Amino acid sequence: MEELLSVKYDIESGDFIRGGEASSNLKKLLNQLGIRSDIIKRICVACYEAEMNIVIHSVGGYIEAKIYSDHIEIIAYDYGPGIPNIELAMQEGYSTASDIAREMGFGGGMGLPNIKRSSDEFYIKSEVGKYTEIKIIIYFN
Amino acid sequence: MKLSEIKELIKAEVLCNEEMLSMETTCAFGSDLMSDVLAFSCRDTILITGLTNIQTIRTAEMLDIKCIIFVRNKRPDESIVELAKEKGMCLLATRHTMFTTCGILYSNGLKGVDME
Numbered sequence: 598m599e600e601l602l603s604v605k606y607d608i609e610s611g612d613f614i615r616g617g618e619a620s621s622n623l624k625k626l627l628n629q630l631g632i633r634s635d636i637i638k639r640i641c642v643a644c645y646e647a648e649m650n651i652v653i654h655s656v657g658g659y660i661e662a663k664i665y666s667d668h669i670e671i672i673a674y675d676y677g678p679g680i681p682n683i684e685l686a687m688q689e690g691y692s693t694a695s696d697i698a699r700e701m702g703f704g705g706g707m708g709l710p711n712i713k714r715s716s717d718e719f720y721i722k723s724e725v726g727k728y729t730e731i732k733i734i735i736y737f738n
Numbered sequence: 739m740k741l742s743e744i745k746e747l748i749k750a751e752v753l754c755n756e757e758m759l760s761m762e763t764t765c766a767f768g769s770d771l772m773s774d775v776l777a778f779s780c781r782d783t784i785l786i787t788g789l790t791n792i793q794t795i796r797t798a799e800m801l802d803i804k805c806i807i808f809v810r811n812k813r814p815d816e817s818i819v820e821l822a823k824e825k826g827m828c829l830l831a832t833r834h835t836m837f838t839t840c841g842i843l844y845s846n847g848l849k850g851v852d853m854e
């Protein structure tokens with residue numbers, strides 16, 4: 598399958614002002630490409646949750662979106678600290694978010710399950726002290 | 739229910755995009771937790787919240803939420819209102835608390851988001 602377009606956004610740790618800009622830019626792009634609005638919503642919710650997880654829980658990373666004719670693949674990668682217990686992190690309500698993140702309205706422990714629910718395919722890999730990588734695939738119809 | 743009716747019922751002030759008051763809405767979600775808004779929000783919903791930071795606007799943007807009602811007389815900063823304006827959202831502010839705001843709107847026919 599031919600890749601039509603690919604974009605990459607760097608995400609900074611702790612930046613609650615700019616956090617969400619990558620997902621916002623991706624949304625603009627998908628609108629320009631004429632993707633169905635209900636599909637865009639699923640993509641952007643998943644992307645935004647992944648982006649804010651990098652802002653809140655990691656030392657920083659990036660989001661890369663590869664757009665194909667019939668689907669989008671999003672990679673959310675960060676450089677640590679990693680997730681010690683992925684099964685636990687995937688449970689609704691589990692959160693280690695800081696007080697600052699909670700003041701901003703996050704820390705419900707709903708993000709990862711919501712990313713999974715919003716995606717057609719969802720993969721998560723992590724190594725403590727090294728990285729966390731989430732891969733999301735969503736089809737356009 | 740039209741946004742203009744909502745504005746009257748809760749005696750709200752319009753912070754931006756007043757021309758959107760003729761828009762219709764059928765359902766609302768009330769929360770100060772964006773985690774829950776992102777997880778439970780439905781089609782064509784409006785958001786009722788006491789949280790006025792920039793991530794409230796980002797959350798609404800991702801979900802195509804066209805109207806946010808700020809309760810307890812909370813006002814977002816000017817830069818945040820600007821962002822909402824640019825994103826085509828109507829912002830309302832009311833003196834009522836969350837419970838009272840929801841109660842008034844519910845008793846006048848606005849529905850909540852149904853959980854499946």
Ligand SMILES: Nc1ncnc2c1ncn2[C@@H]1O[C@H](COP(=O)(O)OP(=O)(O)OP(=O)(O)O)[C@@H](O)[C@H]1O
Nearest residue numbers: 650654686692693694703704705706707708709773
């Ligand atoms: N990129 C990451 N790096 C390190 N830990 C992470 C990362 N993403 C998630 N986690 C861990 O998994 C937990 C659950 O993540 P999830 O996104 O479900 O909830 P949350 O971010 O804490 O709250 P919410 O997403 O509801 O605002 C986090 O609290 C954190 O401990």
Ligand SMILES: [Mg+2]
Nearest residue numbers: 646650708709
């Ligand atoms: Mg999260």
